[in-house]
Amino acid sequence: MSVATFKFKSELRGLLTLGLPIILTQFIQVSNTTVAILMMGRVGSVELAAVGLGGAFMIFVFLTCLGVMMSLSPTIAQHFGAGRDDSIRHAFQQGLWLAVGTGAAAFFLLRQMGRLMHWLAVDPEVIPLAQAYLDIAAWSMPSVCIYMAFRFLCEATGHSRPMLVVNIVTLPVVVGGNWALIFGHWGLPALGVEGAAFNLILVMMLNALGLALFVLVSERYRVRRLFDLFQWPSRECLSLLKLGLPIAGTLVLDSGFFSAIALLMGKMGYVWLAAHQVAINYATVAFMIPVSLSSATMARVGQAVGQGDFVLARARGFLGISSSLLLVLPSIILVLAVPQWIAHLYTGDGAVIEAAVPLLMVAAVLHIFDATYITAQGALRGLKDVNGPMLISLSFWFCGLPAAWYLGIVNDWGAVGLWWGMIAGIALTAVLLLWRFNWRSRSMILAQTG
Numbered sequence: 001m002s003v004a005t006f007k008f009k010s011e012l013r014g015l016l017t018l019g020l021p022i023i024l025t026q027f028i029q030v031s032n033t034t035v036a037i038l039m040m041g042r043v044g045s046v047e048l049a050a051v052g053l054g055g056a057f058m059i060f061v062f063l064t065c066l067g068v069m070m071s072l073s074p075t076i077a078q079h080f081g082a083g084r085d086d087s088i089r090h091a092f093q094q095g096l097w098l099a100v101g102t103g104a105a106a107f108f109l110l111r112q113m114g115r116l117m118h119w120l121a122v123d124p125e126v127i128p129l130a131q132a133y134l135d136i137a138a139w140s141m142p143s144v145c146i147y148m149a150f151r152f153l154c155e156a157t158g159h160s161r162p163m164l165v166v167n168i169v170t171l172p173v174v175v176g177g178n179w180a181l182i183f184g185h186w187g188l189p190a191l192g193v194e195g196a197a198f199n200l201i202l203v204m205m206l207n208a209l210g211l212a213l214f215v216l217v218s219e220r221y222r223v224r225r226l227f228d229l230f231q232w233p234s235r236e237c238l239s240l241l242k243l244g245l246p247i248a249g250t251l252v253l254d255s256g257f258f259s260a261i262a263l264l265m266g267k268m269g270y271v272w273l274a275a276h277q278v279a280i281n282y283a284t285v286a287f288m289i290p291v292s293l294s295s296a297t298m299a300r301v302g303q304a305v306g307q308g309d310f311v312l313a314r315a316r317g318f319l320g321i322s323s324s325l326l327l328v329l330p331s332i333i334l335v336l337a338v339p340q341w342i343a344h345l346y347t348g349d350g351a352v353i354e355a356a357v358p359l360l361m362v363a364a365v366l367h368i369f370d371a372t373y374i375t376a377q378g379a380l381r382g383l384k385d386v387n388g389p390m391l392i393s394l395s396f397w398f399c400g401l402p403a404a405w406y407l408g409i410v411n412d413w414g415a416v417g418l419w420w421g422m423i424a425g426i427a428l429t430a431v432l433l434l435w436r437f438n439w440r441s442r443s444m445i446l447a448q449t450g
Contacts, residue, residue, distance in 0.1 A: 011319055019296035019323075021160040026288035028167040028174075033058075035174055036196035037281055039182050041274075041347035043192055048347060049270040050129035050193055052277030056262045057113045057130075058137055059284075061106050062144065063255045067248025068102050069095065069148035071240040073295070074302040074384050076156035081306020089226050092153050094237040098244070099149040103142030110138035126270060129193045136197035140204040147208040150215050155299050159220065166210035173203050246386035250377065250393045257396035261404060261422050265415060272415050275355035278346040279419075283363045283370070286331035290324040290371035294378030297321070301382025310448050314441035317379030321434070324375040328367045335364050355415065362419040369426040376433035385440050392432045400425015 033055050040051045072095040079087040113134050154162050177199035184190025191198065215221045258280070265276040297320030304313035335342060343356040380389050404421025407413045413420070 008319075011316060012323070015293070015296055015300060015316070015319060015323060018155070018158055018160050018299060019293045019320075021164040022155070022292035022295050023289055023327075025160070025163045025167050026292045027285070028164075028171055029288075034281060034285060035178050036182070036199070037277065038346055039178055040193065040196065041349070041352075043182065045274050045347070045349050045352060046126060046270055047129060047193055048277065048352075049266075049273045050126050051133060051196060052273065052281070053126055053262060053266065054130040054133035054137070054193075054197075055277075056259045057110065057134060060252070060255045060259050061110050061141070063251035064109075064248045065102050065106050065141065065145050066148065067251040068241065068244035069099060069145060069152060070247050070298075070381065071095075071098075071244030072149060072152035073156045073298055074305075074381055075240060075243065076153060077299045077302030077382070078306035078384075080157050081303035082308075085224050088153075088157070089224055089228070090231065090236055091240070092149070092226050093231055094234060094240055095149045095152070096146070097233045097237050098240055099145035100142070103145035106141035106145065107138045110134050110141065126266070126273070133193045133197045136194055137200050140201040143201075143204040143208040147204065147211055150208070150211040153215065153221075153226075154211075155295055156302065157220075158299065158303070160296070162211060162214045162218075166207055166214065169210060170203055170206045173206060174199070177202055243384065243386060246390045247381060250386070250390040253390065253393035253396055257400060257422070257425065260401060261418055264404065264408065264418055268415060271349075271351050272355055274347065274349070274352045275343075275359060276415060278343055278352065278356040279359035279363050281346070282335065282342055282360060283366055286328055286363075286367055287370050287374070289327045289331070290374045293320050293324045293327070294375045296378075297324075297375055298378040298382040301379050302384075305383060308448075310441065310444040313382065314445065317376075317382065317437055317441060320379055321372060321375045321437075324371040325368065328371045332364045332367050335360050358416050359419055362416060362423070366419070366423055366426065369423060369430045373426060373430035373433050376430065376437050379437050380433065380440065383437075383440055383444070385436070388436050388440075389433060392429055392436065395429040395432060396425040399428050 037048065037051055037055070041048045072091065075091050076088050079085075079091060111134065113131065151163055154160060178196055180186045180188050181191050181195030181199050183195075188195075215226065262273070262276060262280070266273045297317060300316045300320070301313045304310070304316055339357045339360040340353060342360055343353040346356070347353060377389050380386070400422055402421075403424040404418045407417030407421045408415065408419075409417075411417060
């Protein structure tokens, strides 16, 4: 076996050892929304559309929080690569303060979304139910942000299994809680949309508590004395915020773009909105694979930078991107082969199924560019390059949204046109992010070798 082959296998093993538990964790986490959507499809099409639209806003705010908290991962990864335990402890403590402030802001923001839905003239049947969902689900955000602080500590230090274990333990609550609260079982009232929101709060609280307990009792983290000499917010908290805000800005631009597409779809009526929700949820489930590899790639690139090995950082970035593309292929094959079967999993409404099938076929193309752009973002974040990706994400709005409006509304291609326009924006973003990672990583190598 050649040295190059050995290094490739070693790096691939390292990426997958960190990435595969994250993938499984992400699948379980997205199941909370997916299970609720699948069950809501049996309640009614309006309820399905309401949870879908409410979920789109939840994702928008969730990703904003994720971006802010994600600043912990490259920061701690670089300290870990350099062996700076005191710096890891200080960054983690400041990350907890950051989580408290971010969770409070997210709570307030989610409860204001009804005004936006009215302003955008969303189907009036959907708005009250969607807002009721958001008013309750907002209470889950503080737990979500605390969970993220512990999650990125673990990922940055190369330990992703705790999140998987915690989410497996709470999975029965995801399924059983939704079933009981939505339909009214085990002596509980049938709460429908509100039941799904209450269960989300319960699951997020349990996840945060479980991961916190693991970090408290694990020898791996006890030796780092993470809670010793606990400090009040300091400049490090502002540094994390300074790094996290462009990441959050990038994710806001990304998720805001998808929310804008959902709102345009809402103007076509609840059937198309429900069909869009079926297709976008399937795409989101598949998206968990590249999202997870993006997190793993970010951590491993950051560790290589902490070690001062920029050649390794570049290799790890491109390995993450290519692995991400390879792992979404089964999802592409599945949706091309049995789109009607997939649609039927979400709803028994024939009109919604018929509308969802062409959108699911287009989603197969979406997977390719989704995998490329999100993993390239992770590689760049490992380099602590966050401002460039945020500017590149404007491609969604300057290219994707006008293209979606033209194809879907002006050219009268309807929902399928909106999706093709969406893909145009994502494809341009993916190409530009690949170019930037290639340029930045090469520049760092050249600067080091001088």
